[in-house]
Amino acid sequence: MRRFLLSFSSLLYLVLASHALHFYLDANEKRCFVEELPTNTVVEGHYRALEWSEAEQRYYDNQELGIHVEVEEVETALTVVKTKGPSDGRFTFTSHEAGDHSICLSTNYTSWFSSTHIRMYIDIVVGTTKADVEHDRSHVSEMAAKVRELNQKLEDIRREQQYQRERETDYRDLSEATNTRAVWYSVGQIVVLVLTCVWQLRHLKNFFEDRKGR
Numbered sequence: 001m002r003r004f005l006l007s008f009s010s011l012l013y014l015v016l017a018s019h020a021l022h023f024y025l026d027a028n029e030k031r032c033f034v035e036e037l038p039t040n041t042v043v044e045g046h047y048r049a050l051e052w053s054e055a056e057q058r059y060y061d062n063q064e065l066g067i068h069v070e071v072e073e074v075e076t077a078l079t080v081v082k083t084k085g086p087s088d089g090r091f092t093f094t095s096h097e098a099g100d101h102s103i104c105l106s107t108n109y110t111s112w113f114s115s116t117h118i119r120m121y122i123d124i125v126v127g128t129t130k131a132d133v134e135h136d137r138s139h140v141s142e143m144a145a146k147v148r149e150l151n152q153k154l155e156d157i158r159r160e161q162q163y164q165r166e167r168e169t170d171y172r173d174l175s176e177a178t179n180t181r182a183v184w185y186s187v188g189q190i191v192v193l194v195l196t197c198v199w200q201l202r203h204l205k206n207f208f209e210d211r212k213g214r
Contacts, residue, residue, distance in 0.1 A: 027109035027116035032102050034074065037095040037126065038163035041156065044125045045069070047105065049087040052117040059119050062087060066108035067120075074100040084108065098163050127156040 025031045037043065049067055050059035069091045071081035080101065081093045095101060107118060 022119060022121040025106075025118050025120060027107050027118065030104050030106040031120070032104035034100045034102055035124065035126065036100050037098065038159045039095060039098045040159065041095045041127050043093055043095065043101075043127075045091045045103070045122060047085075047089060047091075047120060047122045049107070049121075050119045051087075052119070065118075068104075068106045068108065070104045070106075072102045072104075073097055074102050098166075127153075127160070 023031060035043070047067060047069070049065055051062040051065055052058075053060050063086070065087040066084055067087060067089060068084050069081060069089075070079065070083075071091075071093055072079050073096070076097060078096070080096070081091055083091060085091070103124070105120060105122070107116075109116060
């Protein structure tokens with residue numbers, strides 16, 4: 001029973017994989033973080049930026065503050081998202097290739113002499129898709145919609161598992177290739193040592209024979 005509960009907790013974590021955090025940045029600073037994603041995975045992000053008021057000594061919601069969001073595939077350098085939104089906004093994208101994705105946020109302030117400080121809240125939800133409820137409302141029941149959503153979650157988990165198996169295969173092939181090169185390198189060293197010893201022995205033999213002949 002305990003093993004089942006642990007497995008169910010792991011499954012629930014994969015289905016509801018989300019990352020909520022906050023950080024600080026200056027007006028002209030760009031902050032980036034990396035998210036590793038499988039292929040064809042939907043990522044939804046919600047951010048909220050608050051600006052520091054020196055006069056009021058608190059962070060407040062500035063309607064003139066804009067946020068630039070840029071998402072890039074690290075390996076291919078392909079820009080997936082490049083958009084500008086308000087201080088409280090959302091962004092959504094689908095990963096085209098498996099691997100690391102860089103998610104960067106910055107403000108719309110352009111003055112290098114600005115000393116404005118920003119507190120940024122961001123919530124990232126990975127591997128979720130929303131069903132077209134409006135289209136299906138007249139055709140399916142609420143239970144059918146729940147079943148369809150669960151099937152989509154399981155498909156996301158299957159893609160994640162497939163991605164991990166592919167990575168494991170790549171690492172195994174790399175390890176085997178490295179071990180093969182190491183073995184051949186060792187064999188080459190042994191051959192060189194044997195040939196060197198044979199040459200030295202023949203050289204010493206000829207040397208002593210010449211000395212004896214004299």
